[in-house]
Amino acid sequence: MLKTALAGLRAHMFRLLLTSLAIMLGVGFIAGTFVLNDTVQAGFDQRVSADAGKVDVAVLPKGSGAVLSERVLERIRGLDGVTEAQGLVRGAAPLIGKDGKTVGNLPTTAVSIVTGPLDRADIVAGTGPGTDDRAAVLDDNTAKAQGMRLGDTITVLDAGKAEHRFKLVGLLDTGVDQELSFTGAVGFTTATAKRMTDFKGYREIDVAGTAPGLKQAVAAAVGDAYTVKTGHELASDLARAAGVETQMFTLGLLLFGVVAMMVAALVIYNTFNILVAQRTREMALLRCIGATRGQVFGSILLESAVVGVLASALGLLLGYGLATLTLTVLGAVDAPLPTDAGAALSPVTIATGMAVGLVVTVCAALLPARSATRVLPVAALRTHAEEQTFRAGLLRGLFAALFLVAGSGVTAVGVFVLEPGRNESLLAVMAGGSLTFLAVLILGPVLVRPLSVLVGWIPGRVFGVPGRLAVGNSGRNPKRAATTTVALTIGVTLMTLISVVTASTRLTMTAKLDEQFPVDYAVMDQERDSVVPRSVAERLRRAPELASVVQIRQADATIDGRHVSAGTFRGPVEPYVTAGSMAGFGPGQVALRDSDAERLGVQVGDSVRLRTERAGTVPLKVVALVDGNQGTLPSVTVAEAAFETYFGAVPDARLMIRIADGVPRERAREVVDAAAAPYPNVKVSSAAETRGQFDETLDMLLMIITGLLGLAILISLLGIANTLSLSVHERTRESALLRALGLTRRQLRAMLSVEALVLGLIGALVGAVLGGVFGWAAIMAMLDGALLSLPVGQIALFVALSGVAGVLAAVLPARRAARASITGALAAG
């Protein structure tokens, strides 16, 4: 039987090649993801292992925000066996960009660059600041983005927003530090770093020393309040922390790999089904000459196993290539990931890739192999294969209904019963979606014929006889057509779902932004501190181009020992009062955000005791609660006069500005920019810009996900090509007859193209409907008060592209059919 199976493989090389391609792509994607992850992780390890050699012991504070005091550093320096100990400083120090404003949305982070053996800074150009308090280094990405070169003078704001100038002496690679690569980094000597930041203590103390048991000695000296690690422990922890995001990313990519493999499984299932059907006589002949059912079953499985192994091996190579390519691209665009470690196929990757490919292939071939065993020996004597008939069985309907009801039920629970935004709600929708998809899978063969009539209505009219024949052919073998189109449905469903979710998120967020940001411009500091000079608002209020200017001030205070942000406002603010009233708001009164009121356990009419540094404890009567999700008031709002007595002359935290009617945006923007110009840290943002950034992020996300789902679509197209080429093969005689009756080659090709078009459109239409419904369900489950937006244009594009792709898949089979000689085909059989 082995020989028979291998001969079968050789005979159906082309068909199996298409199948192999499907598996190859799936395995390649999964393997590529693993290689990418391994390489990036290896890169992280490489980077930190250099540090591990320099630091013998590191002391870190426990808990976020905690720091190490100067006293701890002194104590460590005094230990026996410690040759050197350095505290690392880290804090906000905004860099001023070429436009005279602070760079980025977040202030650059200042870090101390130490000298000597504990220097861990990776200076990639120039030198470190050494002991020069007037020298600074910048991270290479920020320097590049701002066009700053070695030797330039750079300006950095200190904690008091005063400008300081430094000579740029070197460029720093931020390495695995995600925080630094996100905010950008500016490096100083330790003394300067302390001066520039609001220094309260060290983030980390690095210790060099040779004495055995140094870690224990340091740990004993600093006490339980701090974590003490060896250099190697520190390095592996850093690498792991840096790799966490990569792993999340890997997991995300693997999900797409799973989708691709699912589609590939359908394609394989279909191919083997067709191969078995085609070889009915061959199977029957084998049975006639004495092969058992088991042997027939085994020979099909063996064939699938060989295909699986070969395709998986090729897939591994493809994955390696894909990963290398991706790393090159990532390296070229300066992605904040280490891409220089050599990519390698690890044994785990190889084992996983082979196992996934093999298992999926063999499992997908199980059912077809079983149906091969049902072939009766007498079938060998029949002259030609019978037309496959299909009837919608009662059992099929029953199961489909069961899954459909369960699917809609679970989805409804996720959408209407569970609270939006929770994981369970989304999981319920996902489960409901999967159940419904199964229902569609079961119903597929029943749906194909009516759908082909519906979808084929236009092509049947436009393309005349070939069109009508094609529509008839597309529903001819409903099971095969259903499996072929379902493979495409998966990809289109997910694409539609994602596009509905992003469009709805965009609409919902835009609506929320409009509510929360009911202004044209906001003026504030990067850190949202109360540092905007009041003169800015006063100047703007006099400008005729602006309709209104609202000033918000904030200061830290406590209520019953809890930290709160107390503030006040001047100008027309919409408070969104949910309880009580702010009419006649004055001294001795307070408005609380509803969430804070709940936290403090107070209601309208109650009293709270606000403790301030300047005025001590003042009792305030709660007169109103305001909606924390809307409006812009601070969490604890008092009247303006009262605020000044409690906190003094605090500058503004932010200004919210509306343009007067009829004033062009550019004109208003100029006025606002001019008022903010003297203060580098005072930045102007517009609602439109915020929305634009948000839109960009969403668009990018949509593009990436759609691109990744493209793989699944590609695999399903292989399926369409496969099915069509088999249909062409089966209908050789029919094609010859049509040609004899006067169908031109072009018409014959058109007929097959229309058949592919119809198949593609059916798959895409079902996908668009499923994706639309579950996109709606998903967004309802994810966001409270979500607004639905159907990107009709985008979905129509997906459907149209699927149709076009189907036609492309038909090109080769159609050519083969059209080229066949009429007399040859008539004579055969």
Next chain:
Amino acid sequence: MVTLTERRTAPAVVATDLTKVYGQGDARVHALRAVNVAFATGAFTAIMGPSGSGKSTLMHCLAGLDTATSGTVHLGDVELTGLSDRQLTLLRRERIGFVFQAFNLLPTLTAEQNIRLPLEIAARQADQALFDRVISTVGLTDRLSHRPTELSGGQQQRVAVARALISKPQVIFADEPTGNLDSRSGAEVLSFLRVSVRELGQTIVMVTHDPVAASYADRVVFLRDGELVTELATPTPQSVLDTLVKLEA
């Protein structure tokens, strides 16, 4: 039985020095060797010969399904030799009808749709009177909405004949039309072919190896090893069989 050939002047199909060679070098096979034959308009002619005599090749070349190596074929005033594939296709569509041994019908179409198919491909209107007459003659009136799988072999062949007739082609080529039928169904189909020649004035060229089938024709031409060897007018099963036996000897 009176042959009508003498009354007609222009033959429907004429082959002159028709030669068909397959293969190259040592593997060269002469399927047809300089065949000269004419088929009269409004006549029912059978082509006979032992297996491998080239009768199917002759029919394929006459019908524009295959191209000859040398020689010419004239269908009415059109010379087939030298026409492109597209021109041949259009010619078949407009002027030729076919009845094959098997796989005559498209399984996705009903009997009526199959019958109307050539007209639809040619985007021509059916002559409703002719359609009704053909349908009633072949006795398919109550079978029109059936699909081929729901029809018997004889009924399927009758649908194929009806399809060939409906477009009023210059000539119908029938390739072993009764090869797959039992004798009763075969007789029905053959009678019907003969009726269509008598009553509709249709020209039919039929390839067969069955002497009984050939006896329904007005004239039988015999091929052996790619050459036209003899012919028989007003054949009977016995005279055809005798001629065949002589040829085989």
